[in-house]
Amino acid sequence: MTPFTTLTARAAPLDMDNVDTDQIIPKQFLKTTERAGLAKGLFYDLRFDAEGRAKPGFVLDDPCYAKAGVLIAGDNFGCGSSREHAPWALQDFGIRCVIAPSFADIFRNNALQNGLLPVVLPRKTCEALMAEALGGNHLFTVDLERQVVTSPSGAAFTFEIDAPAKQKLLAGLDAIGETLTKADAIDAFEAAQSQSQPWMTPA
């Protein structure tokens, strides 16, 4: 996983609550067997009409946000399905950090697995950041080590993130490799369970 330390990038405002994973990446793009190349499906129904023609007006299609690395959104971002295609598509587009008042649990987990930083800030702060992001030609800095978002005007906002998630992102840890260092504990758990709850092991 690519580590996340500090990001300095333009930000795009998406002022919608409950942005669901069906909106982030619609079902027709889930038929891939690859992780890469999903940017073309990102927010597809908001960006293209039924005939595949570009619809005007969606924030990420505005040239001034084309290089956005930060997305600022409303409450409960990423609700809905468990599709990891959602963070894959955001990253493939170039988004490395989403700032919102809250995130759906599974989306947050999936983002953390992929080095995409979910930053939770109060709604009022998010609204202020969206206002500063307008026009796109301003740089935001997200510093994970210090847990601070700095807006183009220089205002700094501290955010909370739990220690394991922070550590995982900073180090870009391979979670499976880390867990496999505990293989002895897994073996021991299985041995104990097969004694105490033998029915758990399928025949």
Next chain:
Amino acid sequence: MAGKTLYDKIFDAHLVASDGRGDGTGEAILYIDLHLIHEVTTPQAFAGLAAAGRKVRRPDRTLAVLDHNVPTEGQALGLAGITDPDSRAQVEALERNVAKYGVPLFALGDPRNGIVHVVGPEQGRTQPGMTIVCGDSHTSTHGAFGALAHGIGTSEVEHVLATQTLRQTRSRTLRVNFTGAPPPGVGAKDYALALIAQIGTSGGAGYAIEYAGEAVRALTMEGRMTLCNMSIEAGARTGLVAPDETTFAYLKGRPGAPKAGAWELALAHWRTLVSDPDARFDREIEIDVSTLAPMVTWGTSPQDAAPITGATPDPEALTDGVNNAPRAAAIRRALDYMGLKPGQPLAGIAIDRVFIGSCTNSRIEDLRAAAAIVRGRHVADGVRAMVVPGSGLVREQAEAEGLDVIFRDAGFDWREPGCSMCLGMNPDRLAPGERCASTSNRNFEGRQGRGGRTHLLSPAMAAAAAVTGRLTDVRDLL
């Protein structure tokens, strides 16, 4: 010391290792008893496994089904019946991967195949006290058996394949007490929609929900599965019901259930799986089901639900908050998408399609409830209605009871099992602008097909909509 919640009991019983802080906020490594997989969220996980030269640690605790992509006809043809090349490629990839790693798979056309959250319980593989995961957010369904079950992403699927464990932080706990006895025409789907309407789609975020109260005790396993299934629509990854005699009776004799002496041993353990009387929940909610009416959604989020006797909201008339602007904007957007007016009565809205199926409502009891309304009636002119049983075995059972004849005689399309029109990854989907009464779980924009308009409701309410051609209070047809 305060007692433990059922959630904490199961969590603690599966702790392989933790970061040692023990304060509930650190990351724990939890053993996973059952890993269910399907074709959509696994190809990249198996690819990652192969790239790292790892193998599947416990193929015997992994079970694969084909459900999201499969057409709901011609399944006996196997792969040849899947015309969409991308869908076929995903099915082929799963078949290849399970063969390579020795994971059991119910093949297309095998009556045991079906929707993953119907198959696990039906086969007796879902059991009380287990940890169960699947790369699908509706894995919360299995919590109906008193299991800790939730959806995971593809990276976590790979983690479970390789290690049979998952890195987790402990959730807060929310107990929802459903009290009272339901009026006729009101059931588990209505309980779920009423809860989500009350707490919102992020109301359960960060929580594990335990459903309790006499109305939950009175539910069948099918009803409990419907309720737990919708937990994720309230924002909670997991929802669970303490097991009881209803649970044990459902499980007994199923292929994966404990046999002979092991059954008694298991039963003794399962009876301990309750929240202690003095257990403390972080939050508690009570809903008296005797006050509920059949529910239906009017918007594009499951929280946009109201009694069928109600009307769509008026965004200009919101009174319940300091700043209603974001909510008003969301309502305007939803009503526009749905082609409805503010203050429009829900009963009487004309529909084009009816879908009875999905991991929420495709089990035998759901089909019986719908058939009871349909019997002796006919699908309204201009309405296309379909029934998609949750598995081949549900389909066989329904046919043994003659339900297929009731549906077919009434003009319903009787389909083969799969996720079908719940998410439109297969040929079953809505055309732009079509309005559907659906027993599924999500009414998001485009969920059932681009431009499609979804109204979520119970199987009985869907049947009532089919025979009248409109959203209808099913109590008028009882």
